[in-house]
Amino acid sequence: MKIKQFKYSSDNFSYLVHNEKSALGIDCGAVDDILSYLTTSGLDLILLTNTHDHPDHTIGNSKILKKTSAQFLSFDELMAQSAINIDNEEIKVFHTPGHTNDSVIFHAGNTLITGDTLFNGTIGNCFSGDLKAFFNSISFILTFSPDTIIYAGHDYVDYSIKFAKIIDTDNKHFDSYLKKYNPAHVFSTLKDELKVNPYLRFNDKKMTEILKTKGLLIDTEYKRWESIMSLG
Numbered sequence: 748m749k750i751k752q753f754k755y756s757s758d759n760f761s762y763l764v765h766n767e768k769s770a771l772g773i774d775c776g777a778v779d780d781i782l783s784y785l786t787t788s789g790l791d792l793i794l795l796t797n798t799h800d801h802p803d804h805t806i807g808n809s810k811i812l813k814k815t816s817a818q819f820l821s822f823d824e825l826m827a828q829s830a831i832n833i834d835n836e837e838i839k840v841f842h843t844p845g846h847t848n849d850s851v852i853f854h855a856g857n858t859l860i861t862g863d864t865l866f867n868g869t870i871g872n873c874f875s876g877d878l879k880a881f882f883n884s885i886s887f888i889l890t891f892s893p894d895t896i897i898y899a900g901h902d903y904v905d906y907s908i909k910f911a912k913i914i915d916t917d918n919k920h921f922d923s924y925l926k927k928y929n930p931a932h933v934f935s936t937l938k939d940e941l942k943v944n945p946y947l948r949f950n951d952k953k954m955t956e957i958l959k960t961k962g963l964l965i966d967t968e969y970k971r972w973e974s975i976m977s978l979g
Contacts, residue, residue: 748836748855750898751784752932753777758902759803760933764855769793769833772817773853773860774900776807782814794831796820798862798900799850822849843888845881846871852888859891859937862900867935868907868924870946871900873976882972889947893938902933907944914945914978915957945975 753761755777762773763781765788772795775781785792795817797804812819820831831838831853839854846863850871853860863871865888873881908921920942927935940947948954949971958965963974 748833748838750855750858750860752898752934753780753784754902755780755807756803760898760900760902761807762860762898763790763792764833764838764853764860765790766834766836771796771831771833771838772811774798774804774807774862775811776804778807778810778814781807781811785815792817793833794818794820796825796831797822798852798860798864799847801847801863804862804900822851825851841887843884844875844877845873845884846875848875848877848880850875850884854891857892857894858896858898859888860898861888864888865897865940865947866899866901866903866907867897867928867933867940868904868911868944870944878973878976879969882969885947885972886968889937889941891937893936893941895937897935897937897940899933902930904928904930904933910979911943911945915953918943918953945978946972949975 749765751763759776761775761777764771770790770792772792774797792815795811825840829840841852843850843852843864850862850864852864864884908925924939924943949968955965958974964970
């Protein structure tokens, strides 16, 4: 499977997951660019869905559905089937509540499309109010291979690393992370994230020491997660 990223608005991302003939569209706000790519690539958009139901992610749904023959998959439909098949190739769907109660991620090959659950360099706000569910979702993402590619819902890299530097001032990995950053094609690996993303580093010894010096709780994974979340 191939994954094509499209930027729209100032920092949102749309994705097409496709083979040689058929495509799945995710968060398709980049309507014109997506339609052009489908035409020039000879692709049939057969399914359309979202990582969650926030308007900045669903804004392109009606236009795309009018311009194509794609079928829309709602959150309930995603949860009922847990995987999407594109010409017998499987894209797995996982429920990752936290940012919102209906947040999902998509696993295709060695890639995760994480919406606003996990960004490159940070995570989404916990709009659901369920911090424990968010912790469980992030912990689940961390079970994937370190080489897994992370495609997020927004490009917040510059801001994220500036904030991370405030927490961990002498982290030697920030410079190499930013050297890999390309605004025209934004991605990272889970291994990269574990080096710089403070919200994934609740088991990192250095992060634990930073929390300890700030007088924050560190006795369990979840307490360390809560402590890191309190920094933001």
